[in-house]
Amino acid sequence: MLMHRRLSLGVRVVLALATTVLAGFPVYWMFDTATTPSDALYRGDQSWLPDLTRAGNVFSVLASDTPFLRWLGNSAVIAFGTTLLSLAIAVMAAYALSRYKFHGKGLLGFGLFATQMLPEALLLVPLYSLFAILGLLNGLGGLILVNTSFAMPVAVWILKSAMDGVPYEIEESARVDGCSPFAILQMIMLPIVMPSLAAAAVIAFFDGWNEYLFATTFIEDRELWAASTGLASFVGEFSTPLDTVFSAALLFTLPAIVFFLLMQRRIVSGLTAGSVKG
Amino acid sequence: MxxxxxxxxxxxxxxxxxxxxxxxxxxxxxxxxxxxxxxxxxxxxxxxxxSFTDTRLLNPTGGRYIGFDNYVSVLGGAAFWNSVATTLVYTGATVACSLVFGTAAAVLINRAFPGRTFARAVMTLPWAVPTVAVVLVFRWIYNDGTGVANQVTGALGLGQPNWLIDPRYGMLAVLIATVWKVTPFVMLVVLAALQSVPDELYEATRVDGADGLSTFKAVVLPYLMPTLRVVALLMTIWSFRRFEIIFLLTGGGADTNTIVVHVYREAFLNSDLGTAAAIGMLGLVLSLIVTVVYFVMERRAMLQEGDR
Structure with missing residues (x-):
């Protein structure tokens, strides 16, 4: 028995190591490429190990003549805006769907789910013409609005599942005390579903941070580009050295990774509260 | 707020x-x-x-109604049906691979071993990497001649295909990048479901002397099924509409022209908004059908599970 245990532990460690290498390699390779001089990259002469003395090169894009820092800032504005707006709307909608019966409830639920099926590419042209009429093109606010329409339904889904798992009795005493529905939501429900709120926040943030298609189509001014647009503009052009391009990719990736690792525990518990418990 | x-x-x-x-x-x-x-x-x-007009990109408000002409020409041409087939291959392979690998990784990481916390963090990392950055690094990995992919296949004696151009490898290249990116989501959700499997279930089979795999099949898998079905639906819907990773890797060439990429190309490369909208609507109908089939199967499965 003990022998068997030890063997399976060994197999487990080896498999985990292999999976870790596969999962981590592209990120590692981004770093390795960013620290290799570009002439070596063009020669096809990239070392498997990064040259740590050149680790500072990870920031080289900030010294280049592209406004990459500015683009990162734009992406941060888009991401935080999307997160705040999505959560504000989603918290209320999730509470309504979880706790009340009302006319159009089924329709709202279906509508929210159906947005998950709509390809962005299909809505791109109609949204573009709609935003042109509303004067929302070429501004970060318009991108926050459009990202929210995709991020908010996911947040509703996560929050509703979490709220479904909260017993009614908890709110009942507050209701007897005469609290308004809004106060109950704010003071009682929200603190309980905090982990799910955090998970929804991270997912909405990623939506805003990563989004490329709308950001690229709706924004004309180079100064207002999102980092995703700026980074994609390097693909297939040769004026920016490759190591600089990868330094940009890394700087675009790092905030997302750090944010994600900090929130990881909450994401897992938030995603699974209620909905996928089995 | x-x-x-x-x-x-x-x-x-x-x-x-x-x-x-x-x-x-x-x-x-x-x-x-x-x-x-x-x-x-x-x-x-x-x-x-x-989708019922002949709207062009350069004159987006000047379209005339032409009835079902767009639908007739789309359904009558080979391009649309090719994109349907491509979408089905892409979706099927993405869902199957991400579910199998994600579940396997979750089972692997569920029990304690030295370095588990680190391994789990790295395994979930791809989910956090922005798509455009994913595309950039995979383009570099697939780079013709000098890329890591060619070095590996060359060393294995498999030749050095041009991954993003060659129609025989384009889909595989796109799938590898996609599965790498989406599997962590499956892993995270399945891991959470695994952690809610009651210990007594494991204990019962361990006493019976069952080995790991049969324990998994007999005890854990049925417990995971509801979770896996939800994840499968999400993965299917998301794969159906995934655009950026495919378009930025191959531009829809090399046999990777999925419906959504086809819509984009028809609208912005062919400037034919009417046709693009018609293709998009047909794609939407297709994913609605998949969703309805899912809900019917889900109900049937729930009834069966209720019987047991």
Whole structure:
């Protein structure tokens, strides 16, 4: 028995190591490429190990003549805006769907789910013409609005599942005390579903941070580009050295990774509260 | 919170208890409903409308109604059906691979071993990497001649295919990048479900002397099934509409022209918005069918599980 245990532990460690290498390699390779001089990259002469003395090169894009820092800032504005707006709307909608019966409830639920099926590419042209009429093109606010329409339904889904798992009795005493529905939501429900709120926040943030298609189509001014647009503009052009391009990719990736690792525990518990418990 | 929370503040004053109960849900749901109406339903209906016109990109408001002409020509051409086949291959392979690998990784990471925390962090990392960055690094990995992919296949004696150009390898290249990116999501969700499997279930089979795999099949898998079905649906829907990773890797060439990429190319490369909208609508119908089939199967599965 003990022998068997030890063997399976060994197999487990080896498999985990292999999976870790596969999962981590592209990120590692981004770093390795960013620290290799570009002439070596063009020669096809990239070392498997990064040259740590050149680790500072990870920031080289900030010294280049592209406004990459500015683009990162734009992406941060888009991401935080999307997160705040999505959560504000989603918290209320999730509470309504979880706790009340009302006319159009089924329709709202279906509508929210159906947005998950709509390809962005299909809505791109109609949204573009709609935003042109509303004067929302070429501004970060318009991108926050459009990202929210995709991020908010996911947040509703996560929050509703979490709220479904909260017993009614908890709110009942507050209701007897005469609290308004809004106060109950704010003071009682929200603190309980905090982990799910955090998970929804991270997912909405990623939506805003990563989004490329709308950001690229709706924004004309180079100064207002999102980092995703700026980074994609390097693909297939040769004026920016490759190591600089990868330094940009890394700087675009790092905030997302750090944010994600900090929130990881909450994401897992938030995603699974209620909905996928089995 | 933010400005959009304001409407509820203007909610009717709490008059009578009975009344308030009826008003509250509408106030709570209003923002989301209006949002859906403005930014999803409106453009969607404009898209439906556009699919019956001959609208061109350079004159987006000057389209004339031409009935079902767009649909007839789309359904009559090979390009659309190719893109349907490509979408099915892409979706099927993405769902199958991400579910198998994600579940395997979750089972692997579920029990303690030295370095587990680190391994788990790295294994979930791909999910956090922005798609454009994923594309950039995979383009470099697939780079013709010098890329890592060619070095590996060269060393294995498999030749050095041009991954993103060669129609025999384009789909594989796109699939590898996609599965790498989406598998962590499956892993995270399955891991959470695994952690809710009661220990007694494991204990019972261990006493019976069952080995790991049969324990998994007999005890854990049935417990995971509801979770896996939900994840499978999400993965299917998301794969159906995934655009960026495919378009930025191959531009829809090398046999990777999925429906969504086809829509984009028809609209922005062919400047034919009417046809693009028609293709998009047909794609939407297809994913609706998949969703309905899913819900029917889900209901049947739940009934069966209820029998046991």
């Amino acid at each position: 933010s400005a959009s929370a304001a409407p509820t503040r203007d909610a009717p004053p709490p008059a009578k208890r009975r009344r308030r109960r009826q008003v509250a849900p509408y106030v709570f749901a209003a923002a989301a409903a209006l949002y859906l109406l403005a930014f999803t339903a409106t453009p969607l209906f404009r898209g439906v409308d556009m």
